[in-house]
Structures are given as structure tokens and as C-alpha cells.
Amino acid sequence: MEADRSALDSKQDKAQEQQEAATPQHDTALKYSSQPELTKIRLMRAFVETRDPSSKEVDDLMIRRFLRARDLDVEKASAMFLKYLKWKRSFVPNGYISPSEIAEDIAHGKMFVQGVDKKGRPITVAFAAKHFQNKNGVDGFKRYVVFALEKLCSRMPPGEEKFLAIADIKGWGYANSDIRGYLASLTILQDYYPERLGKLFVVHAPYLFMKVWKIIYPFIDENTKKKIVFVENKNLKATLLEEIDETQLPDIYGGQMPLVPIQDS
Template sequence: METVNPEPGRNSALDSKHELAKEETKGKILVQDDGALNDSTEAELTKINLMRTLVESRGPSSKEVDDLMIRRFLRARDLDVDKASAMFLKYMKWRKSFVPSGSVSPSEIADDLAQEKIYVQGLDKKGRPIIVAFAAKHFQNKNGLDAFKRYVVFALEKLISRMPPGEEKFVSIADIKGWGYANSDIRGYLGALTILQDYYPERLGKLFIVHAPYMFMKVWKIIYPFIDDNTKKKIVFVENKKLEATLLEEIDESQLPEIYGGKLPLVPIQDS
């Protein structure tokens, strides 16, 4: 996705605040008391404080987010404070307009929930929750693209709520078995990708794409250029004959869904 820059006409102001923030944070590295940032580098800790000063000067509501969120946006922009701040402020603006109540109600996305196309169950060997999406169960939303986007937000928030303390990422299995052109929804796929990359950065740990038919690869070629480089590194196409073995490298049998040779039944995302 294209890099988000500061608002037009605000660059010089942002630069001035950047310099001021540097002075204010010089010599100060603040670590949360719960130790959540213990795996941060010294450079990250310094830039977290710097970025927080910047975004709070532009949006007071930024004070409500924790340092882990600030760090995720920083990591998504390779620790570039200006780019990460612009990305974060865009997220805050989107959140306020798209999810004004703070969450998505199941009643808003009843049609997508009825398709039962996303399930969750289990944790991988790193403690990351597992989500399974069945592409053949997805059809374009008759209520429009925004309704599907709300469904994506609902699923991501549900998944995040299942994360063990200290965990920030999830693992996804995209099962393309049975997918056909009736399921092809490029606008929906790109909308979901935008939400994941722009508004939930550094949440995806790994994406396994399984049972991908030849027809799907034509659509994949359209989507691929819109995937940022950090996300591309996390995507693995799995050969059918190596499916169970590949998944077992990262997921214990006791935590693997039954349909892939494991022991856990899948649970629809709305019931998790």
C-alpha cells in the first residue's frame, strides 16, 4: 500500500514538533511497568516516546492508546517516526468515523455472519491464536463493501480479544478449497487487506494459503502488488501433499483444527 504522508501543509509544523519532542524525550526512556515492552530495542523505546509526543500534540485522544500500539505502527514503518505518526493519525480518524461506538455489533453484519466463513480455535507454538477463513463461503455482500469491512473489523477485534497476555499477533489459514469465480470479490479482498495493513499493522504473524486452485492464482496476481513487503514475507503457499506436515511445524497437533489432522473442532468467529 502507498505510504501515508502527513496532511498537506502540515509538514513544517510536524517537523517543528518533531524537534521539540526530541528535546523533551532526550535522556528519557520510559518502560511500562508491566514489562510489556521488554523485548523492545533502545531505539524503539526512544522513538515510542518521541512518537507519542507527536501524535498527542495532534490528537489528544491518542493518550488513550498504550505503548504497544504505538510500537506496532512504528515497526510497520521501519521506525520512521514521521511516517508512523501519519499512519497512526489516519487510523485514529478512521476509527472515529468507521467504528464510532467502539465496536461492531453482530446485527450490523448479520449476512456475513450467516455465511460462517471465518472460524477460530487453538494457538500456535508461539502462543498466537489461529483463525481459519474459507474463501468458498464468501460472496459479495449485498449490503455493500462497508458491511464486509465491518465484518473484517469484527473478526479482527474478536481475534485480538483472544490473544494471551503479551501476545500481539495471530496466525491465519486461508483455505481456498472449492473457490470459484462466484466467490471472487477483488474489492472485498482489497478492502480487507487495507484494514489489516493500515489499521491493524503488525498483527499478522503468518498466513498459510492452502488448497489454492489454479483459477485463484489469476486473482492473486491482481492482489499481490497491493501487499506491502512486510506482509509478503509472512505469506506461505502450502502444497496439498505437505499440508499437515507444514502446519504441524508451527502448530501442535492438540491445537491444530481437526480438518487439517489436528484435534480441535473449529468455532465460528461469532461464537468464540
């Protein structure tokens, strides 16, 4: 028992040394952690590194995101994180998704990114009416979702961990009603990219879409639900301007920033 405690203490000391040797960018972001968070980051790192050595390759910010997603419960966050590592090795064995793997989804032209909001979070716009099930099925769409999320994460400035999304539902119909795809993308976002979504504005939502939304809503975790805002058409620009400066607001919503296809960003 004493030996086990000694080994754990040793792992915690090592984690502390790694944290202290982190880059300034890493330190800047971690300074917003509470002391309980810092303690649990060390505990979780010590635990997951014994279960999966590849855990050593991730920084404390990723550990913190998984902890926050599970309300700082080390056991639950560790299980979630280890599941993520296993999924990543299986689903993205090369470490990235090539555009050639998702050519059909890219051709639909349904996701764009450009500009940042007032907090420095990159902005993405997704057009639901441009999404259709393709010949590669749900797995093909999941690869597209991972590709898009990785692109967004790569655009985050130093110290920022989240993005802002605008889901534009204008023109959406039954042909776009890919419930399996929607639920799969929700699972990827919540289970494998926790604490990455900062806010989601849903705009131009037709009545028909709300029927499908009622099916999806129960699968959304409570933390994510708090980040979703349905915007009335009459208040669209004013609501977006609360979070986004006009120079960064997409031009299709009355701002000055042209949208760029996510694969070109």
C-alpha cells in the same frame, strides 16, 4: 526555539513516566524492544499527542506496531497512526462492531477461530468459498473484517500481539471473486492493524484463484508478503505442524482442535 525544545523535552519526560508506570504485562512485551525503538516510541508519542489527544489512551505496544510497520520512521508511522485514529472514530464510532450489523456475513460461516500456535498466537481459519458479495456491499464486508480482527486481538494472551491465519481456498470459484472486498480487507489489515498478522498459510488454492492472486499481490506490502506461505496439499499437515502443535491444530487438517465460529469465540 528554546521554548519548543523545552516543551518537547517535557512531553518526552511525561511519556517516559507513563511507560515506567505501565502494567507488568506491558513491561514484559516492551522488554523485547531495542533502545532505538524505545526512544522512537517516546518521540512518536510526544508528537501524536499534540496532534490528537486521544493518542494518550493507547499503550506503547500499539505505538510500537505502527513504528515497526514503517521501519521505525517516526514521521511516517505518526502519519499512519493519526490516520488510523481518524478512521476508527468514523468507521467504528461506538468502539465495536455489533454482530447485528454484519448478520449476512456471519450467516455465511466463513471464519472460525480456536487454539493457539507454538508461539501462543491465536489461530483463525477463513474459508474463501463461503464468501460472497452481499447486499451491504464492500462497506458491509469491511465491518465484518474489523469485527473479526477485533475478536482475534481480544483472544491474544498477555504479551502476544499477532495471530496466525489459514486461508482455505478449497472450492473457490468466480462467484467468490470479490476483488474489491479482498483489497478493502487488505487495506484494513495493513493500514489499521499493522503488525497483527504473524503468518498466513494459503491452502487448497486452485489454479483459478491464482489468476485473482496476481491482481491482489502488487497491493500487498513487502512486510506482509514475507508472512504468506502457499502450502502444497501433499505437505499440508506436516507444514502446519511446524507452527502448530497437533493438540491445537484444527481437526479438519488432522489435528485435535474443533473449530468455533468467530462470532462465538
